[in-house]
Amino acid sequence: MHGIIFLQLQRFIKSAANQEVLNTIMDDAKFRGKFFDATKSYPDEELVAILNSACKVLKLDQEVALEEFGKYITPSLLTTYKPYIKSEWKCMDLLENVETTIHKVVRASNPGATPPELVITRINPNEVQIDYTSKRKMISLGIGIIKKIAEHYNESVTVSKMSIPNGTRLNIKKSGVGSK
Ligand code: HEM
Incomplete structure (x- = not known):
């Protein structure tokens, strides 16, 4: 999946919570400090891992989170x-x-x-x-x-x-x- 989507997902989490919570989520997904380049593509599994951690930490339903x-x-x-x-x-x-x-x-x-x-x-x-x-x-x-x-x-x-x-x-x- 497109790097833009990863960058936007991080921005989305930050706007729904804050930088600290984003760090916790990236930690949980085992991607702390990872930089996503908007011109590159990354494995879908990485997006799913971040999304799953975000839903776990923020107690969100996965479908609701995806729609938002x-x-x-x-x-x-x-x-x-x-x-x-x-x-x-x-x-x-x-x-x-x-x-x-x-x-x-x-x-x-x-x-x-x-x-x-x-x-x-x-x-x-x-x-x-x-x-x-x-x-x-x-x-x-x-x-x-x-x-x-x-x-x-x-x-x-x-x-x-x-x-x-x-x-x-x-x-x-x-x-x-x-x-x-
Ligand atoms: C202006 C309109 C749209 C733009 C610019 C756009 C662009 C994109 C881009 C850049 C991706 C990422 C692809 C990748 O990295 O592999 C994507 C994925 C996706 N798009 Fe669109 N899209 C648009 C409209 C729609 C609409 C109307 C739907 C409605 C069903 C849709 C459904 C999806 C889904 C579900 C994905 C996630 C990948 C997947 O499920 O296979 N998009 N889109």
Whole structure:
């Protein structure tokens, strides 16, 4: 996983607690003093170890923590990948293009980065379906990203999820829009 994600996870923990607690968590995960470089990639297991320790020390539910972390990283993801986000897009347009535009660029520009292969369908102007299959099982991170993207566009959405073989299907609907 991308070094940016590690750096952001450390920042997220620090903002939820403080530097001392972050040190305790890094100690617990056996990574005290380790420096993560934003231009490099690191094994997924290291991210999971830090996340697990954070949940243990801060007594957080893992899925809640992942969703909050997803929300936390979204503003910087939107800034980093701004050149690929069309100015006329709204929330549903960006979601529709995450795989073909954004994750594709992430893969091409960061050797070693492997964002999930999302299968995205625009059901109608106000609804997008995202099928997530990844061995990382981090769908809650994706849900946090989606909610923050909606907030960024001043839109409100409802996100529902169901299981599919080897993964999860998300249905994202713009709320406050009638079906008439
Ligand atoms: C502007 C929008 C987005 C950007 C810039 C972005 C970028 C990224 C980046 C840089 C990573 C790290 C990949 C790695 O290091 O291997 C990642 C991973 C991930 N992305 Fe996205 N992403 C976006 C939207 C989304 C959305 C809408 C979802 C919804 C499902 C999503 C789901 C995930 C998940 C779950 C991961 C963790 C890796 C995994 O589970 O395989 N992303 N994304």
